[in-house]
Amino acid sequence: MKIKVGIVGGAGYTAGELIRILLHHEFVELGGIVSSSNAGNPVHLVHDDLVGETDLAFTSELAGDEDVVFLCLGHGNSKSWLHKTVLPATTHVIDLSNDFRLNADAEFEGREFVYGLPELNRSRIQQAQSIANPGCFATAIQLALLPLAGKLTNDIHVSAITGSTGAGQSLSETVHFSWRTNNVSIYKPFTHQHLGEIGESLAQLQPQSEAEIHFIPYRGNFSRGIFASVYTPSDLTQDEARELYKQFYADAPFTTVSDKEIHLKQVVNTNKCLLHVQKQGKQLLVTSVIDNLVKGASGQAVQNMNLIFGLPETTGLNLKAGLL
Numbered sequence: 001m002k003i004k005v006g007i008v009g010g011a012g013y014t015a016g017e018l019i020r021i022l023l024h025h026e027f028v029e030l031g032g033i034v035s036s037s038n039a040g041n042p043v044h045l046v047h048d049d050l051v052g053e054t055d056l057a058f059t060s061e062l063a064g065d066e067d068v069v070f071l072c073l074g075h076g077n078s079k080s081w082l083h084k085t086v087l088p089a090t091t092h093v094i095d096l097s098n099d100f101r102l103n104a105d106a107e108f109e110g111r112e113f114v115y116g117l118p119e120l121n122r123s124r125i126q127q128a129q130s131i132a133n134p135g136c137f138a139t140a141i142q143l144a145l146l147p148l149a150g151k152l153t154n155d156i157h158v159s160a161i162t163g164s165t166g167a168g169q170s171l172s173e174t175v176h177f178s179w180r181t182n183n184v185s186i187y188k189p190f191t192h193q194h195l196g197e198i199g200e201s202l203a204q205l206q207p208q209s210e211a212e213i214h215f216i217p218y219r220g221n222f223s224r225g226i227f228a229s230v231y232t233p234s235d236l237t238q239d240e241a242r243e244l245y246k247q248f249y250a251d252a253p254f255t256t257v258s259d260k261e262i263h264l265k266q267v268v269n270t271n272k273c274l275l276h277v278q279k280q281g282k283q284l285l286v287t288s289v290i291d292n293l294v295k296g297a298s299g300q301a302v303q304n305m306n307l308i309f310g311l312p313e314t315t316g317l318n319l320k321a322g323l324l
Contacts, residue, residue, distance in 0.1 A: 002029040003309055006062045008081060009072035010035040013165050014096050016047040017298035018070055023054055025302065025316030027309070030054075032062040068092040068305055075099065082109060092308055093130040094301050100132035101197045116304040117142060118313060119252045120201055125307045133304065136226055136296025137162065137217060138194035142201050143255055143273045144230040144288040147248035149205030152232065156211055160228035161218035162292055185219045192217050225264040226292045234284035241284055242277045249275075253314050254295065254303070264289050270319045271299035294319065 005022060007015055010033035022028045033043060039060040044050045046058075062069065069091055071078045078099040087093070093111060100106055100113035107113070114128040115121055117139065125131065134142070141158055161184070192215055199213065211232070220227075234241065242257060249255045255273045262274045267289050276287045290296050299317055306315045 001027055001309075003027055003305070004029050004031055004063075004065060004067045005305075006032045006034070006066040006069045007072060008034045008062070008069060009074070009077075010043070010058055011038050011046050012072055012074075013293055014297045015070075015072040016049070017293045018072065018301065019043060019047060019050065019054070019056075021294075021298060021302050021316055021319070023050070027311060027315065030056065031066060032059045033057075034059055034062060036060060064088075066091055068094060068308070070301060071095040071097065073097055079108060082111070092128075092305075094133060094304055095131065096133045096297055096301055098135060098193060098197075100130075101134065101138075103200055106132065115197065115201065116300065117201060118300070118303055118307060119143060119249065119255055120146060120204065122307065125304055126310075128304075128308060131301070131304045131308070133297065133301045135194040135197060136290070136292035137192060137215075137228070138197045138201075139296050139300065140226045140228040140273065140288045140290045141194070141213075141215070141230060142198055143290075144228060144275060144286040145198070145202060146205065147245045148232070148234070148284075149202055151234065151236070152202070152206060152209055152211045154211055154233040156213045156230060156232045158213060158215040158228060158230045159218065160215070160226055161220040162226045163220050163222045163224040165224045165293055181221050183219075183221050186216055187219060189216050190214060222264075224291055224293055225268050226288075226290050226296060227264050228288045229285065230288065231283045231285040233282045234279070236279070236284060238277065238279035241279065245275060245277055245286075253312075254317075262287055262289050265323050266321055267291050267295070268321055269294065270321045271295045271303060271317045272321070 035058040038058040043056045075097045078095045078097045111130045113130045113132040114124045116131040116133045245257045257275045262276045273290045
């Protein structure tokens, strides 16, 4: 079996990661990689880590016979692309923007988008026509909180720091090296767009809750990865909480509960999420680390594709971290 794959918006960071993964996926035939500004140019001229890996060139349009199309477009652009593009009804769409993540946007022009967090919606993803891939912060924070659903009775406090690739490839003041290096700053405090999808996911498991999430996002002086610390009062002991998390993720091949404290280098360049649970007084602290471009974007998108096509979730995603 070969899955014919197309990518739209092929020049950005998430598309580069997606290409890197799919080139080594044994069941994928990678076809059109659409980039209107790069059509005709070799892919490795933009994604220069792929020199020697592929002779594929960017195209101006899809071939039209794809089994699945990944949309790596900027937020707000996936809806307009789908509105003007006729895809066969049999073609699956996996969207990496935030256009379809909320329930209010999950149906669009006859397509129903399932929220693609495998640890929450595995069975729905397996039957899905189209997928709304979760946000990177949302992935890290939800995986830290989902096992507590049903037990969340107090406000939740989150601090999370992300690498510069989280801002995308377009230049802005806060991604320039001279600004970002040796620097840390906050942005969108209490108002980050990923809060909506986190709330909706928790509501699937705990429909009635008055607990609020207070989220402070930070810009980090590194290129990739997310480190999130989440705490809330809890009656659980540390042993009870750790056992709860280990049971919840027993069948999740990429989410692991560590008995030791965790750090970012353990997950960079992988599709892993590592969690660590500890109790201090009345506060339960959960730390969560992911690679924002892999588990927070392209790796999770491939994980969702594997589920749709009946493959093991881990297919093509045996990616290794390096501590040095």
